[in-house]
Amino acid sequence: MNLDELAVAALVRDDRAHLLHPQYYAPEHEAPVIFASGEGVWLTDVRGHRYIDALSSLWNVAVGHGRGELAEAAAAQMRMLAFANGYNGFSNVPAIELAAKVAALAYGNMAGVFFTNSGSESNEGAYKVARFYWNLQGRPQKVKLIARERSYHGGTLATTAMTGLPVFWQHFGPLLSEIVHTRRPENLECACAPNADGECAHWIEAAIEREGAESVAAVICEPVKGAGGVWTPSDTYFSQVREICDRYEVLLIADEVITGFGRTGRWFALERWSVQPDILTIAKAITSGYVPMGAFIVSTPIMDVLQQLPPDARFMHAYTNSAHPTAAAVGLRNLRILEEERLVERAQAMGDRLGAGLRAALGGHPHVANIRQLGLIAGLSLVADAERGTTYDPAQFVGREVARHLREKGGVITRFVGDQIVLAPPLVVSEAEVDTIVGALAAAVGAVTSGTGAHAH
Ligand SMILES: Cc1ncc(COP(=O)(O)O)c(C=O)c1O
Structure with missing residues (x-):
């Protein structure tokens, strides 16, 4: 599916008029990403943009998308x-x-x-x-x-x-x-x-x-x-x-x-x-x-x-x-x-790669703390100052901005919980896709957190 802008605008209009979403907050749905199809760890929206689904949609699409x-x-x-x-x-x-x-x-x-x-x-x-x-x-x-x-x-x-x-x-x-x-x-x-x-x-x-x-x-x-x-x-x-x-x-x-x-x-x-x-x-x-x-x-x-x-x-x-x-x-x-497909064993192996990648890319970062991972589920805290142990002012919405940058610039979709970034890709994720997720997240953290420390509380 590759819709033109008129067709997308009609969908957005009807979504906003009639679809009550989970955890509903209307302003979040002013310019929604509307998904159309999926294959493996990849999701494609109605405009044809592709994203890596780094949370298995909602921690659920274990075997990946598009399974005939x-x-x-x-x-x-x-x-x-x-x-x-x-x-x-x-x-x-x-x-x-x-x-x-x-x-x-x-x-x-x-x-x-x-x-x-x-x-x-x-x-x-x-x-x-x-x-x-x-x-x-x-x-x-x-x-x-x-x-x-x-x-x-x-x-x-x-x-x-x-x-x-x-x-x-x-x-x-x-x-x-x-x-x-x-x-x-x-x-x-x-x-x-x-x-x-x-x-x-x-x-x-x-x-x-x-x-x-x-x-x-x-x-x-x-x-x-x-x-x-x-x-x-x-x-x-x-x-x-x-x-x-x-x-x-x-x-x-x-x-x-x-x-x-x-x-x-x-x-x-x-x-x-x-x-x-x-x-x-x-x-x-x-x-x-x-x-x-x-x-x-x-x-x-x-x-x-x-x-x-x-x-x-x-x-x-x-x-x-x-x-x-x-x-x-x-x-x-x-x-x-x-x-x-021995996906339980694969979750352990790919999870260990994800954990090692996150620690290598972000372990010493001044705005990252508490990287955790068990199998193919991982999280990290975005902080004002990792050394001093200070957190961000919630009004800075650093987690939300990192997730947005990750999606818009890195083509990777995941969720944030306050200043926690969480990851749980499908168990079929490849080594190269794990590395792409880590690289895109490191870039997003770097871009968003540079210059944010001054607002710590
Ligand atoms: C640990 C846990 N328990 C229960 C639920 C609720 O499941 P559902 O949204 O399918 O009702 C969720 C949903 O994310 C969950 O993560």
Whole structure:
């Protein structure tokens, strides 16, 4: 597609008049980039401009754009059986096969898969199933959920409350009071190696103590906090969190909506530290974004409770499109691509190249700090003075300007979170494309930050 300016102007006019976008702020849509097609890590807009998609669109297009195999899987399934409901004694073939496949790929203790249509629905369902489990265990007072600062868990009312980024709460309150966040305990003295954003497992322990373990159903954690700016954990963090949850009888929910299916160089991120959650939530890369799908997956003890309910109890949780046959068929084909092309191993190798490239190009830069990377997900902080540890005045919008320069001059698209720049290219990215991303980002950082230090605060 290569539209003339009149046709583009008509699209822009209708977009502005009628399309309400996620995280809507109208001025951002005055001159939108309107995408038309994609191939591998490349996106092309309606004017024919090409960009490297350095965030897999929204961390989801793991196998890259333009995969005919996935289009064919969807078309074949739609011809065979477009839809049939999975309620009250009904099922369908691809959903059964995908549930078995996901259960086999996930942590060894995982048993039951409930399919959703998004990460938000997965986390909402995980919280409901945690409450349901404790209720059935005769402990109905265990209703609270502990979430962490800088986490992102979704856009429904409950997952908005879980999200630890206050900008997502504004003008939506009051939020659910049973969902609380960790904060730095007063007078904390510990020998823990901190996570990249400074927290440690004692923050979770302190939150459970503060709320009272008898009232807490679960803790929810992203293994790597993604949308909050890509913050990686220390190597001991999740084994400590697991031990704390066990000690206080609190379920551990791993939100692997971003990290699931290879992003961190493992099928699921906590494998790296030999930790298993009680509930795992996924979405995004299960279908590489070609069609919407997500799931929450429960461990054997929770599955046992769900399968042996007393006659008067039923898990009354449902979505019309749960286990949609087309989404399941695409998911199965997508997982085959990940396996056949060994993309999980590739994520580790290309991620290490990305991390090494970022450290070499920007490690000593006066306006860059805290470069972090785990597999093929990376982030860095733009700062007023790396040596003195001072941050930029948010009103300078340095992150936004770097991302804009990167797109307009470097032809690379990614996101910024305040002054954090985040990267997560498709797992099919080549060595040369990784190097292009690093080079373009270094150029953008250099161009935007030269002369910005004077405004530090
Ligand atoms: C870690 C995490 N959890 C949950 C969600 C919500 O997923 P969705 O936007 O599919 O509802 C996201 C979305 O980016 C996410 O990054």
